[in-house]
Amino acid sequence: MPGSTLTVRVPASYSDTLARVHERLTFEGLRVVSELDLTRSLRDDLGVDVPDQTILGVCRSQLAHEALSVSPTVAMLFPCSVVVRAVGESGTLVQTIDPEALMALIGDHPTLRELARDVRERLVATLSSAVTGWSADKVRP
Structure with a gap:
């Protein structure tokens, strides 16, 4: 899905980026x-080795509830996946599907x-x- 992903390459270790x-x-x-x-x-499961990679399923309950009240079908898109994957010796890729592109699947x-x-x-x-490398000290509303 060209243009449907959000991706950044991070010049930091996989473990630091995941944290x-x-x-x-x-x-x-x-x-x-x-x-x-x-x-x-x-x-x-398969006995194969791949670079470090974690898939985080993320959700904001308030927004999910609002979306469900519009269309129960939207539940198929929950949770949003954020992938953190090691690339090379000292780099990491962070990716997710653009939620706006996903919602287009449900309707306008x-x-x-x-x-x-x-x-x-x-x-x-x-x-x-x-x-x-921004560090959080409080939670965004």
């Missing part, structure tokens, strides 16, 4: 509801567009801070 993403997601009011260590899962509804825009802003701020 930074966790911290900023919390600041942005996005709760990590699931965490899949894809590297360990593939090693355990003004409230859903507004909610998707809100989530997108929070995810963009998270990805940006992964690059800048």
